Amino acid sequence: MDLLNNIALGSQVALAPSNILFCFIGVFVGTVIGLLPGIGALSTISLLLPLTFYMDPTTAIIMLAGIFYGAQYGGSTASILLNIPGTATNAITCLDGYPMAKQGRAGVALAMTSIASFVGGSLAIVLLMVLAPLIASFAYRFGAAEYFAIMIFGLVVASSLSSGSRIKALAMVVFGLILGVVGMDIYSGQLRYQFGFMELAEGVSLVALVMGLFGIAEILNNLALGSTDHPRVTTVSLRALLPTREDVGRSVLPMLRGTGIGSFIGMLPGAGPTIASFLSYAIEKRVSRTPEIFGTGAVEGIAAPESANNASVQAAFVPTLSLGIPGDPIMAVLLGALIIHGITPGPGLVLEQPQMFWGLIMSFWIGNLMLLLLNLPLIGVFVSILKIPYKALYVGMLFLMCIGVYTVRSNIFDIYLMIGFGVLGFAMMIGGFPAAPLLLGFVLGPMIEENLRRALLIGRGDLTVLIGSPIAATFIALTAVILVLPALKPLGRRVVGRRVPT
Amino acid sequence: MFTRRHVVAAAMGIAAAAALPGAANAQSYPDKPITVVVPFSAGGATDSIARMVTGKVSEQTGATFVIDNRPGMGGSVGAQTVAGANADGYTILTATPGVQILNPYLYKSLPYDAEADFQPIVDIGLVPNVLVVHPDIPANTVPELVDYLKEHPDEVSFSSSGVGSSSHLAGEAFKSLADVDIQHVPYQGTGAAIVDLVAGRVQMAIDSYSAMMPLVEDGSMKLIAVGTPERIDAQPDLPTIGETLPGFAASGMVYVIGPDGMPDEAVAWLNGAINDALADPAIKDKLTSMSVIAQGGSPEDLQETVSDARALWSKVIDEAGISIQ
Numbered sequence: 001m002d003l004l005n006n007i008a009l010g011s012q013v014a015l016a017p018s019n020i021l022f023c024f025i026g027v028f029v030g031t032v033i034g035l036l037p038g039i040g041a042l043s044t045i046s047l048l049l050p051l052t053f054y055m056d057p058t059t060a061i062i063m064l065a066g067i068f069y070g071a072q073y074g075g076s077t078a079s080i081l082l083n084i085p086g087t088a089t090n091a092i093t094c095l096d097g098y099p100m101a102k103q104g105r106a107g108v109a110l111a112m113t114s115i116a117s118f119v120g121g122s123l124a125i126v127l128l129m130v131l132a133p134l135i136a137s138f139a140y141r142f143g144a145a146e147y148f149a150i151m152i153f154g155l156v157v158a159s160s161l162s163s164g165s166r167i168k169a170l171a172m173v174v175f176g177l178i179l180g181v182v183g184m185d186i187y188s189g190q191l192r193y194q195f196g197f198m199e200l201a202e203g204v205s206l207v208a209l210v211m212g213l214f215g216i217a218e219i220l221n222n223l224a225l226g227s228t229d230h231p232r233v234t235t236v237s238l239r240a241l242l243p244t245r246e247d248v249g250r251s252v253l254p255m256l257r258g259t260g261i262g263s264f265i266g267m268l269p270g271a272g273p274t275i276a277s278f279l280s281y282a283i284e285k286r287v288s289r290t291p292e293i294f295g296t297g298a299v300e301g302i303a304a305p306e307s308a309n310n311a312s313v314q315a316a317f318v319p320t321l322s323l324g325i326p327g328d329p330i331m332a333v334l335l336g337a338l339i340i341h342g343i344t345p346g347p348g349l350v351l352e353q354p355q356m357f358w359g360l361i362m363s364f365w366i367g368n369l370m371l372l373l374l375n376l377p378l379i380g381v382f383v384s385i386l387k388i389p390y391k392a393l394y395v396g397m398l399f400l401m402c403i404g405v406y407t408v409r410s411n412i413f414d415i416y417l418m419i420g421f422g423v424l425g426f427a428m429m430i431g432g433f434p435a436a437p438l439l440l441g442f443v444l445g446p447m448i449e450e451n452l453r454r455a456l457l458i459g460r461g462d463l464t465v466l467i468g469s470p471i472a473a474t475f476i477a478l479t480a481v482i483l484v485l486p487a488l489k490p491l492g493r494r495v496v497g498r499r500v501p502t
Numbered sequence: 503m504f505t506r507r508h509v510v511a512a513a514m515g516i517a518a519a520a521a522l523p524g525a526a527n528a529q530s531y532p533d534k535p536i537t538v539v540v541p542f543s544a545g546g547a548t549d550s551i552a553r554m555v556t557g558k559v560s561e562q563t564g565a566t567f568v569i570d571n572r573p574g575m576g577g578s579v580g581a582q583t584v585a586g587a588n589a590d591g592y593t594i595l596t597a598t599p600g601v602q603i604l605n606p607y608l609y610k611s612l613p614y615d616a617e618a619d620f621q622p623i624v625d626i627g628l629v630p631n632v633l634v635v636h637p638d639i640p641a642n643t644v645p646e647l648v649d650y651l652k653e654h655p656d657e658v659s660f661s662s663s664g665v666g667s668s669s670h671l672a673g674e675a676f677k678s679l680a681d682v683d684i685q686h687v688p689y690q691g692t693g694a695a696i697v698d699l700v701a702g703r704v705q706m707a708i709d710s711y712s713a714m715m716p717l718v719e720d721g722s723m724k725l726i727a728v729g730t731p732e733r734i735d736a737q738p739d740l741p742t743i744g745e746t747l748p749g750f751a752a753s754g755m756v757y758v759i760g761p762d763g764m765p766d767e768a769v770a771w772l773n774g775a776i777n778d779a780l781a782d783p784a785i786k787d788k789l790t791s792m793s794v795i796a797q798g799g800s801p802e803d804l805q806e807t808v809s810d811a812r813a814l815w816s817k818v819i820d821e822a823g824i825s826i827q
């Protein structure tokens with residue numbers, strides 16, 4: 001069978017000693033930069049790129065890919081322990097991870113995120129191997145109208161992301177959509193809402209926004225209110241750090257759903273892990289029988305997004321390599337690495353370079369296993385970070401966040417922007433305005449606009465193109481159902497109520 | 503500690519080439535690392551070309567280069583950095599058409615003077631654009647395509663890698679020279695347009711040879727013509743668009759410039775060293791594999807090429823009425 005031959009070929013490549021070594025280097029570096037708030041995989045991969053010119057291309061891509069998915073593992077640690085996301089993708093993990101840490105269950109939360117990342121990554125790889133030949137033709141079905149429908153669906157599903165006031169959450173979604181408009185309009189080249197700052201021509205930096213709203217705001221909150229409500233380490237025994245059977249049991253379905261959603265989003269070039277983790281959290285909250293526990297330390301609320309983001313990162317390699325379409329800036333750099341080595345990503349790559357394609361996929365297995373083995377024993381070490389006095393800790397965090405935000409675009413302006421968003425985020429905390437919906441609007445808004453306008457351009461202004469394909473029509477219909485259902489519910493109850501004899 | 507040392511070196515922004523020992527050098531220039539500003543992200547085509555060529559120059563001369571990626575605004579951010587840099591010969595720019603040729607006509611204001619602020623150094627290479635169409639379009643030559651488009655006005659769309667990119671302007675030039683009605687659909691980079699091209703939602707493009715060739719080889723798109731002024735060696739039988747539409751020439755280029763007022767010694771040294779690197783067969787092959795046709799030549803040759811391109815593009819941009827704030 002073809003698949004078995006491919007697996008054998010891939011394993012042979014991935015198990016070569018040098019490839020195992022560089023895979024380990026990749027996932028280790030990835031874990032470390034994921035841990036550090038603000039410093040992300042993109043700047044790390046860009047910096048390491050020149051080194052790979054002297055490597056075998058397969059080894060190079062195995063290492064660079066390892067950094068990318070390794071960062072997904074490390075990123076949740078700071079979210080859980082400090083309420084400061086390691087990367088934008090892990091912002092959603094703050095919602096339930098930090099409350100868990102406050103309840104003294106930091107170790108459990110860290111273990112669950114490692115396990116969830118492993119499950120998400122490993123299952124996505126199986127899907128990839130089985131479906132790789134189909135994914136190419138699958139991806140071609142998604143045009144602008146389909147993207148628009150999926151993103152609108154995502155926005156509506158996820159609008160109930162946070163607990164608390166619905167009006168405030170919706171206001172924040174809208175605020176996020178507005179922030180997403182800032183910068184150059186890709187259709188006309190006009191600059192929008194940049195108020196004379198050329199630094200805003202490329203839009204608001206996602207990393208500056210996330211680090212400001214979550215990181216700086218959290219630090220300000222702690223310092224200003226002299227909060228003594230930090231998570232404490234009460235016990236250090238390994239047993240207390242490990243999840244209970246109940247935790248694991250409650251996480252199984254969320255992890256599977258997260259993997260499914262993550263793999264689907266990953267196959268769509270351009271969607272990315274942040275959307276995958278937000279969407280899976282929102283869907284988990286919707287299907288849960290106890291949505292009210294989300295935001296108070298629900299283990300489902302970390303298992304689903306952490307499996308989704310890792311699944312999406314692994315799945316994203318298929319369209320990137322087999323179609324030559326870079327889904328996000330990180331994938332663009334990875335493609336650049338291949339091009340420098342004279343390898344053209346595209347439909348021919350899987351056939352012409354099977355040792356590279358299958359070697360990389362098999363290296364994902366090895367890398368994910370390494371990450372699990374690397375992260376679980378380190379949980380005790382990570383948790384003991386909480387023993388460091390906050391006064392010492394926040395200085396280091398601020399330092400790292402400034403470096404991280406700067407390295408994304410080599411731009412001092414973004415640091416000021418981060419501080420500005422920090423002050424705003426602190427004010428939002430006081431007013432009870434949640435930051436997660438803002439981030440969601442900011443991430444989805446530009447994609448919705450880009451695809452809506454592209455669909456209409458291609459359709460010469462005909463609105464029916466938006467529901468012209470079965471995929472688009474299905475998602476638009478689902479969105480309509482979600483919007484209409486809550487309005488019908490009280491109506492239905494009233495009808496039922498009238499029937500009851502008095 | 504192989505990795506740690508290298509991570510630190512990379513983090514300091516030193517290209518790996520810097521690790522090479524400096525050879526004995528009689529000249530006074532260069533006596534310290536030369537910063538090469540790349541006005542695009544690391545990993546992109548321009549970045550790769552800059553690293554490849556400076557790597558070879560290091561190898562041949564022992565000089566040290568530091569690549570500094572300053573992306574943004576179609577190359578204008580990086581160009582501004584170099585225009586305002588100390589003209590001591592230690593800061594140079596890897597330019598693309600955006601910097602001096604297109605942006606001055608596209609943007610109402612630029613943070614630098616595209617002509618007066620720069621000193622030409624050397625032309626690295628020509629990056630051909632090719633005209634491809636979806637197989638559903640029953641045309642195999644430029645005349646057939648023009649006839650088809652005239653019979654089917656406002657039915658065909660062309661993709662570009664963004665407003666003001668060479669692929670956008672090539673499409674606009676085609677539209678105005680052939681007098682046909684086609685719709686421009688911009689994407690964020692050529693890669694993002696591929697799905698819609700292959701699926702036939704957007705039916706034509708005049709975009710980079712290297713990005714389009716995999717689609718042509720696998721039968722997803724038909725190769726119709728090349729956008730260079732003359733036919734290219736890699737495809738001697740492929741006609742140019744200009745053979746049907748006289749005056750059409752739309753391709754990318756990569757070249758090196760520095761801030762105005764650079765010492766002549768530095769210009770001469772860089773021009774000589776980069777010409778030597780381009781003459782190396784390995785570099786030629788690598789550039790060819792990226793669909794870059796190595797050029798070289800004197801600073802005056804480069805000046806002429808840039809002036810000619812400016813004359814052509816100002817006309818196209820004017821006729822198409824394209825403008826960015």
